[in-house]
Amino acid sequence: MGSTEKRCSVCILPGAFPNISFDEQGRCNHCRNTADKKADVAKEKAVYRGKFTGLLETVLNHPGRGDRPYDILMAYSGGKDSTYTLSLLKREFGLRVLALSFDNGFVSQAAMGNIRRVTGSLGVDHILFSPRWDLLKKIFSASARREFYPRKAIERASNICTSCMGIVKAVCLKTAIEMDIPMIGFGWSPGQAPLQSSIMKNNPALVKAAQRAFLGPFTEIAGGDVKAWFLSERHYDEPERFPYNIHPMAWEYYNEETIFREIANLGWTFPADTDSNSTNCLLNALGNHVHVKKYGFNPYAWEIANMVRDGVMTREEGLRKFSEPENREQVETAKRRLGLEEES
Numbered sequence: 001m002g003s004t005e006k007r008c009s010v011c012i013l014p015g016a017f018p019n020i021s022f023d024e025q026g027r028c029n030h031c032r033n034t035a036d037k038k039a040d041v042a043k044e045k046a047v048y049r050g051k052f053t054g055l056l057e058t059v060l061n062h063p064g065r066g067d068r069p070y071d072i073l074m075a076y077s078g079g080k081d082s083t084y085t086l087s088l089l090k091r092e093f094g095l096r097v098l099a100l101s102f103d104n105g106f107v108s109q110a111a112m113g114n115i116r117r118v119t120g121s122l123g124v125d126h127i128l129f130s131p132r133w134d135l136l137k138k139i140f141s142a143s144a145r146r147e148f149y150p151r152k153a154i155e156r157a158s159n160i161c162t163s164c165m166g167i168v169k170a171v172c173l174k175t176a177i178e179m180d181i182p183m184i185g186f187g188w189s190p191g192q193a194p195l196q197s198s199i200m201k202n203n204p205a206l207v208k209a210a211q212r213a214f215l216g217p218f219t220e221i222a223g224g225d226v227k228a229w230f231l232s233e234r235h236y237d238e239p240e241r242f243p244y245n246i247h248p249m250a251w252e253y254y255n256e257e258t259i260f261r262e263i264a265n266l267g268w269t270f271p272a273d274t275d276s277n278s279t280n281c282l283l284n285a286l287g288n289h290v291h292v293k294k295y296g297f298n299p300y301a302w303e304i305a306n307m308v309r310d311g312v313m314t315r316e317e318g319l320r321k322f323s324e325p326e327n328r329e330q331v332e333t334a335k336r337r338l339g340l341e342e343e344s
């Protein structure tokens, strides 16, 4: 990750990124494609805010609302973005929230403390879902060693993150369907998911295809017990129970300073035990390490580039995120726990 590496003159996406091309001004193809649309971002955000207001009206006035335990299930990692989102849902929108945290075996102590303090001070019910470690270990170590996702997936995240997110999404969706919760909240950073996907009803056919992409390799790697985390046939028989996925950060004002100030009031403290791109997961450093070694670029490149391009992060901040040294100790600890010591 030397400073001599070629990068887009606008969004700093690196030259090693798959299928990237630069024009004579040094702009990448992704920046060229979005240049014309840029002026409409504010307008588009307003459209999605309006859509969400409409969805809220439907949910809050639903004749069966009284029988539903919650309005929204929040996928709550304890990181800064999902903490801020959780606070918005409860305080700003006045929703009845159930928070669900996923324990992948690498949640830092600091993050666990944040999760407890924040859910406590906001007054929301909370579920901690901890899958069997023997199964997770097999899946994560295979995710570090092998490639079993479509090529496109490596542009967005490390294989380890993709595996973890696949389980998180499945567990959240299954829980929401079974408890009849009409929305699932996610706290993606503004660079992780496009505005166009910030309010979307889960489509049973697409969900089925997506789950197969995980269940196939996971079953082969760890056996049939992994099916417990995913939807089964009977869930697809009631498509009307499929919830909306929403991520309010896509259209709500985003500024890291504001977020840190807001969530500090809820008892959230900056975890000193994780790397800068993830404020909650001690497996992240290994995921990054493997990705950079295999593909030659940081798995957060896409996310960081999107934020720089959209002006929510300066070029300097973006470059700083790229140049931070990896946490060697965390990489080694994660390798040891996953039985990957022999790998460089």
Ligand SMILES: [Zn+2]
Pocket (backbone or CB within 6 Å): 008, 009, 010, 011, 012, 013, 027, 028, 029, 030, 031, 032, 305
């Ligand atoms: Zn670019």
